[in-house]
Amino acid sequence: MLAGTFLASFNTFVSAQQLDHLSQQDPFSIHGNISANVIGYHASGIENRARPFALMLAANATISTYGFDIPFSFRFSDKRVDYTQPFNQFGLSPSYKWLTTHFGYRNVNFSDYTLAGHTFLGAGIEMHPGKFRFGAVYGRFRKSTVPYENAIDTTRNLSRKGYAIKLGVGSEKTFVDLIVMKVNDDSATAIRKPGEVYIPAESNLVTGLNARISFSKQMWFEGEVAGSLYTTDVAAYGFEGLEDDPWLSRLNKITPVNLSSELLTAVRSSLNFKSRSFSTKLEYRRIDPGYRSMGAYFFNNDLENLVIAPAFNLFKRKLNIRGSLGLQRDNLRNTRKATSLRTISSVNLSYNPVPVFGIDINYNNYSSNQRAGRLPLIDSLKFFQATTNLGIMPRLMIVNDKYSHILMLMFNKMKLNDKNASTAEFTENDATIANLNYNLGFNKSALTLMLGFTYNKLQNYVFENSASGFTAGVSKSWLEGKIQSGLSNALIWSGQQGDTERSLTLNTSVNAGYQVSNHHSLRLNVFFIRFLAKGTTQEPTFNELKGDFGYVFTF
Incomplete structure (x- = not known):
């Protein structure tokens, strides 16, 4: 059955498109390649692990307009494709001098424990005029999903929207940033059918202080402290006497505070020194159990560690030594x-x-x-x-x-x-x-x-297995590098201790490539495996042959 898959991935145009050089960019260009592959396969002694014949067509291209890159790809094969994604993500981040804006699907990093690269669909701005540092984003951090009928690989998710703001002062070498992020689930984005599991709406308020202080060109300090107030069910019962506590009452107006809420902290700090012949780093981290942020995908939490990592070079950089010692x-x-x-x-x-x-x-x-x-x-x-x-x-x-x-x-x-x-x-x-x-x-x-020799040995309570052998090969280019050819062979004996005879594996590969012109090229790869099972080995003896012939047009 023929099936085609068109994948248009507009995940990243450019990290920061410089608009002040826009006039120097080409108005339109396209580059990429188109390839066609014919694959053959044959096996004896075992069941076929691939189809005897396969055909694949592929195209990868990037359209550029005034410096903006739009990549896309196309796949077509005679193997059925069960899942396709015609359109993935679209986003761009144009910049002009100290101003950068974000539109569409973007991932922005304000600090390690607050907004840390989570993809969102929305808009944002970052400004660094002089010593002033400002950043803000708003958008959808998760799309609502509803499981298909009889599907086992999808789950129900609520739509998740929020914002993050960074306000700071300093330069890239010395700065202090205050970060606030607020993200909420929208319980109205999913309609629960009778009998389905209740999916609670969650809420997260994260605040953090991120800093870098340079004492000199050789020594600097980096640190961050963050607190995450995470509410796993905004509809849970509240605290008794919440209205009587001024601090909690004001906080409850900003983000839900109830019996499902938990305040967790994360701390990171390091003291760094670097000179021409010596450098070292002393780092301390502490992350509370269960710490999480809706602006990041994953944290290793419930840990505290202290690491020192010195490095130095001697004898005019001929000897380089690096080390680290950590306690966790x-x-x-x-x-x-x-x-x-x-x-x-x-x-x-x-x-x-x-x-x-x-x-x-x-x-x-x-x-x-x-x-x-x-x-x-x-x-x-x-x-x-x-x-x-x-x-x-x-x-x-x-x-x-x-x-x-x-x-x-x-x-x-x-x-x-x-x-x-x-x-x-x-x-x-x-x-x-x-x-x-x-x-x-x-x-x-x-x-x-x-020419090569290899030896591997693995020993444990269950068995002792070893493998040894040699490899030999030759490669040569012809016609000033237009033709590349190669032949390699590997002969490996392997087996467990106690086997009367060891099994033997022969791998042979032949490859060739021909650069017809700047736009056209051909390649051929042939792989042959001969496995001889002997003694107490339970695997069958078999032969396996695979070939791949391809053509590539580059434009």
């Missing part, structure tokens, strides 16, 4: 059964003593330990684990007019260490990955030879 805890209100304490540490070293040789070493350690929270903690069920990761990557590169030699080793060791004696036997994991690759390039003939 949750259960800030002691409402969970247990409290998790985490230690996060990492060290990254890069040493390049001479142009032809260098080495990178990375080490990470993440440990998590539980202690009693709301309830006593049983020792046999206590979670106390540490995960370590060591990566080493030395490299040797020798390049001259005739040849180029690149030798690279990638070694990675990962280990999960369970420090609880009651569960260690069943949860510990040990993984080793090693790859050695060598490339030899003949510069004048544009010929490259590749």
